[in-house]
Amino acid sequence: MARIVFLGTAGARYVVARQLRASGGVYIEADGTRLVLDPGPGTLVYLAREKIRVEKLTGLIVTHVHLDHSADLNILVDALTEGGLKRRGTVFIPREGLYGENAVLLPYLRPYLERVEILLPQQEYRLGEIAFRTSVRHHHPAETYGVVLELSGKRVGFVVDTLYFRGLIESYRDCDVLIFNVVRYRPHPSPQVQHLCVxxxxxxxxxxxxxxAVLTHFGMTMIRANPKQVAQKLSRETGIPVSAAYDGMVLEI
Known part of the structure; x- marks a missing residue:
């Protein structure tokens, strides 16, 4: 059995800045492999609260460089390698996170890791006992890819930050479980705000x-709309069980 722990369900800058919801990303464990997906602000603290040992992590996946997805990346690398004393762990990250003005993984930490792998669109990867693939590139200001993980015989897709477009659907076609970053309740009038709505x-x-399906990564309009009620309505309208994640929620696969 695999388990997914929502270390935080905050999306958008205001919710993160005010910590109206925690912003620690997602912890995933299956068959002895332990990873964190999108280590946002406070991930180190939230792992400690859940009594999850950072040095036991197998690796980290960063879907894009925005701070609510990468702010704790460097402290987690330092912690899991015990300050570089033990070379271990893998970081998966888009090229933008390693090179250029938006690079987020500090150069001095990179040799501490066993591997650093660049995420590319629609490619297959493996971390320990967990195989996963990336989606098409999402429509988002940063280079962004969703991921589909093989967990306990199920395909679990994380549809991370993106503007909706028809080509998005094919990347998640065969998923048994879908986890959506749904920042907005309704579409934003500006095309520059590239996030999913209900x-x-x-x-x-x-x-x-x-x-x-599971909803997470909520902005203020979603919080005001009450994510639990939104999920219940989606369940009725689609005939598919939909739930709203909350901080610390455990999803067993």
Whole structure:
């Protein structure tokens, strides 16, 4: 059995800055492999609260460089390698996170790791006993890829930050469980705000028909709309069980 722990369900700068929801990303454990997906601000603290040993992590996946997805990357690398005393762990990250003005993984920490792998669109990867693949490149200001992980015989897709576009659906076509970053309740009038809204999620659920779906990464409009009620309505309208994640929630696969 695999388990997914939501170390935080905050999305968007205001919710993160005010810590109206925690922003620690997602912890995933399966068959002895332990990873953190998108270590946002406070991940180190939230791992400690859940009594998860950082030095036991197998690796980290960063879907894009925005701070709510990468702020604790460097402290986690330092912690899991015990300050570089033990060379171990793998970081998966888009090229933008390693090179250029938006690089987020500090150069002095990179030799501490066993591997650093660059995420590319629609490629297959492995971390310990967990195989995963990337999606098409998402429509987002930073270089961004969702991931589909093989966990206990199920395909679990993380649809991370993106503007909705039809090509998105094919990347998650065969997922048993879909976890959506749904920052907005309604679409934003500006095309520069590139995040999913509830209507986008509903369309994807109706098209893809997963066994279940989970909403997370909420902005203020979602929090005001009450994510639990939004999830219940989506369940009724789509016929698919939909739940709203909360900080510390454990999802067993």
């Amino acid at each position: 209507a986008n999620v509903k369309e994807m659920i109706q098209e893809l028909r997963p066994e279940r």
